[in-house]
């Protein structure tokens with residue numbers, strides 16, 4: 001029997017499928033949700049919490065990524081657990097200890113009933129190759145950032161069906177992209193579902209999405225390889241590692257500026273001044289709260305940022 005496992009942040013989808021379960025990234029319903037959370041700090045966790053507890057998300061169990069990621073998820077995940085949903089807590093090692101990472105993957109596999117289909121490691125590895133190729137396509141100005149973002153963000157759960165997802169990947173249009181500036185989007189993904197389209201409308205070509213790139217760059221064909229790869233999940237470790245990776249990608253993708261999206265009541269917001277001190281690029285910081293279309297104020301700020309980048313030497 002295939003059960004649906006809700007996941008609150010990145011865990012290896014390879015492992016969930018290898019255990020013959022179907023992952024569902026509960027964040028993916030948030031940007032288009034109409035839920036008005038009963039109590040909240042960050043809307044991302046509050047919305048999926050209420051969606052699950054009010055029966056709007058059909059899951060059989062929940063894996064909460066707790067250590068190294070999000071304290072709000074830890075608390076809202078426990079509220080879901082108290083409502084009766086079987087829940088497992090997954091912790092990334094802040095010190096990158098590969099043995100600790102391997103023990104967490106072992107524990108996750110145990111919660112999911114054990115590995116039954118090792119072939120899924122290789123299948124999903126092949127899909128990630130396609131994801132990386134898509135990512136490169138927009139770097140080469142041959143695919144729209146909004147299309148590529150939608151595909152990459154789905155690598156957390158592969159939309160519940162790897163075979164159908166491969167068809168989705170294969171139908172992303174290849175097209176010559178016209179733009180005025182190349183920008184990177186760092187931080188957690190915007191809660192606004194139209195963010196990439198709005199940026200495009202102002203001539204901003206988003207050639208790097210920090211978090212979705214993590215989804216496709218990490219992988220492995222067995223538990224040991226997964227442990228060696230996922231222990232480097234940048235959001236779960238020291239910010240020095242993140243800065244190093246972001247710098248490398250900004251350079252490789254030849255960006256003109258950086259947009260740092262921050263979410264209201266998220267601890268990652270505190271990283272803004274660190275990025276400003278360590279990244280030598282024009283930076284626009286934007287903050288969102290509840291899921292909704294991009295506001296007029298945000299559009300004005302993106303337009304102004306685009307105009308500023310255009311006149312910069």
Ligand code: SF4
Pocket residue numbers: 042043044045069070071072073188263265266267268
């Ligand atoms: S935006 Fe921040 S607080 Fe909200 S779910 Fe993501 S990591 Fe957690």
